[in-house]
Amino acid sequence: MSISVRWGRHAAALFAAAVLFLMGRPTQAAPGEQFVPLATYRVGAYASSGIPVWAGIIDYLRYINEVEGGINGVKLVWQECETEWTAEKGIECYERFKNGLNGAPVGPYLPNGAPAAYALSDKATADKIPLITLGYGRTEATDGSVFPYNFPLMLTFYSEASVFINYVAQKEGGFDKLKGKKIATVYHDSAYGRETQGPLALLAKKYGFENIQIPVADPGNEQSAQWRQVRQARPDWVFLRTWGVSTPVAIKTAARFGYPVNRIVGDIWASSNEDVLPTGEAGKGYLALTPYPGGADFDIHHRLKKHILDAGKSDLKDPKSFGSVYYNSGLIDGAIVVEALRAGQKKFGQRPLSGDEARWGLEHLQLDDARLRQIGFYGLMQRLSLSCSDHEGGGAARVQQWDGRQWNLVTDWVQADRATLRPLIDAKAAAYAKEKGITPRDCRKDS
Known part of the structure; x- marks a missing residue:
């Protein structure tokens, strides 16, 4: 193979990687914005599952920015990093993102894959960055006294x-x-x-x-x-x-x-x-x-169709996936991030939050039927009540x-x-605490 052909293919691969990395990225981060990192997998054996998830997340974040003006005025900025659903690349993306983006701090982190979630458990704790693993991840992390920065939300394995x-x-x-x-x-x-x-x-x-x-x-x-x-x-x-x-x-x-x-x-x-x-x-x-x-007949879908899809601003490439289970799971991922940050702002002020402040917001997240109706998710999402001792909060x-x-x-x-x-x-969490030399928090005091 000639050097020119090899270089041409190499350049094409670099270009494709750059497109994947930047896809969905809004304007450059600025002071006063909140960074939401997206560890994605748009290529590989699991791409068909991942692509609609990112579309749901990005469409919702864009809706929050453009329709609601951000979270109490705090705009969201995001960027993608391709993981191919592997632990190794998942760790690389986390290391790239953990310090934020150009001054915008990172709040909750979505590993988007069980291999990465397990691999990042100790790192995220050391860095005080909460991991949101919606429907996957460490089940024992339900016990927040041992796993303060792991949140296997809504339905553990x-x-x-x-x-x-x-x-x-x-x-x-x-x-x-x-x-x-x-x-x-x-x-x-x-x-x-x-x-x-x-x-x-x-x-x-x-x-x-x-x-x-x-x-x-x-x-x-x-x-x-x-x-x-x-x-x-x-x-x-x-x-x-x-x-x-x-x-x-x-x-x-x-x-x-x-x-x-x-x-x-x-x-x-x-x-x-x-x-x-x-x-x-x-x-x-x-x-x-x-x-x-x-399904696409929930209130949030009507809002997104009017303000995002019909305006040509959706990340969704295949319209048939609008309302699919994976697209809807992305919407819920986005809603959890937004509502956790909103809960944290009630204590720390209407500004971008650090990872530790976002962790506090997650542990005080309360989504009842009234709140689910306000944000358009009633019927799509079950009620959720999180605490120090319960990082799952749903179970249905x-x-x-x-x-x-x-x-x-x-x-x-x-x-x-x-x-x-x-x-x-509890037994699995206690064994982990013993192995790692962790003294569990007293959830009666740490609230």
């Missing part, structure tokens, strides 16, 4: 496992009917996928069902062996905890091996339009958990079913059995 079992109990006619049932979990073989093993073992012991665990190696492009194992085991239900390309592969392979798709319940990272559209007829009847339902999800064209909600909110799960969380 432990709560997700409990919601799934509670839904199965509803369908089977009661918890007593779970005894002797076979329940299989087909899971992405990563920290994310393995996170539900502990709670499912506990719940299996409590209710007497057989707990079958079947791993799928990343990225999950071939799953014949796993679904042959499912066919041989003949479970009554399958909990599908895949991610990215492994989800449609799982659904299509399940159909090929004759397992009924309406007995498969996907977790929240296997629950979006992008997960089921590639499955065609095979996906009809597939069920999934969601703490943020799909709804079940939706794919009809080949759209998701339809088939339950109201199904609440996790958080009381049963909490001893597991």
Whole structure:
């Protein structure tokens, strides 16, 4: 290959990387602005999931700036850094962003991936930067006395496992009917996928069902062996905890091996339009958990359509993704960041906040129905009440079913059995504190 050709390709790659880095970036940061870093993954095996998430976040931040004039007058500035959903690049992006942007301080940080969230746990604590992991991350970080800067908001993996079992109990006619049932979990073989093993073992012991665990190696492009194992085991239900390309592969392979798709319940990272559209007829009847339902008829969507989409200012490249589960999860990510900063401003003043001040705002975040109506998220987001001792604050999800064209909600909110799960969380947090030499905060005093 000639030098000129190699250089041309190298220059093209650099240009593409620059475009990815700067995409969605507003004006240069200035004094008085709040920096919201975006650790994104627009390329790689999980890009189809990530792209609508960033669109939701960016559209909401742009709405706050342009329609509401910022948070009490404090404008938001953001910038992207491509992680490809890897821990290594996630750490690089965090190091690039942790000191803010041209004088604008960094507040809450969104790792946007379980590998990076785990890798950054100690770093973020040392730097006093709160990590928001909406629907993923360290479940034991629910205990804010040990993890003051980790917030596994709304639905931890432990709560997700409990919601799934509670839904199965509803369908089977009661918890007593779970005894002797076979329940299989087909899971992405990563920290994310393995996170539900502990709670499912506990719940299996409590209710007497057989707990079958079947791993799928990343990225999950071939799953014949796993679904042959499912066919041989003949479970009554399958909990599908895949991610990215492994989800449609799982659904299509399940159909090929004759397992009924309406007995498969996907977790929240296997629950979006992008997960089921590639499955065609095979996906009809597939069920999934969601703490943020799909749909574009919530009040916030009407506001965004008028002020952002119709004005040609949306980050969304595919209009069909407007209102998808992943787009809506991005909206909720954005809303949590904004409302946490707003809560922090009540104590520290209407100005940009440091990471530690944003942490205080998160621990005092209270979103009741009235506030959710004010910001346009009523019906899209469950009520949220956070504190020093509770960094999850929700613990519920709804079940939706794919009809080949759209998701339809088939339950109201199904609440996790958080009381049963909490001893597991406390024990895991205590073990972490012992390992790291951490003296837990007294949450009765630190409020």
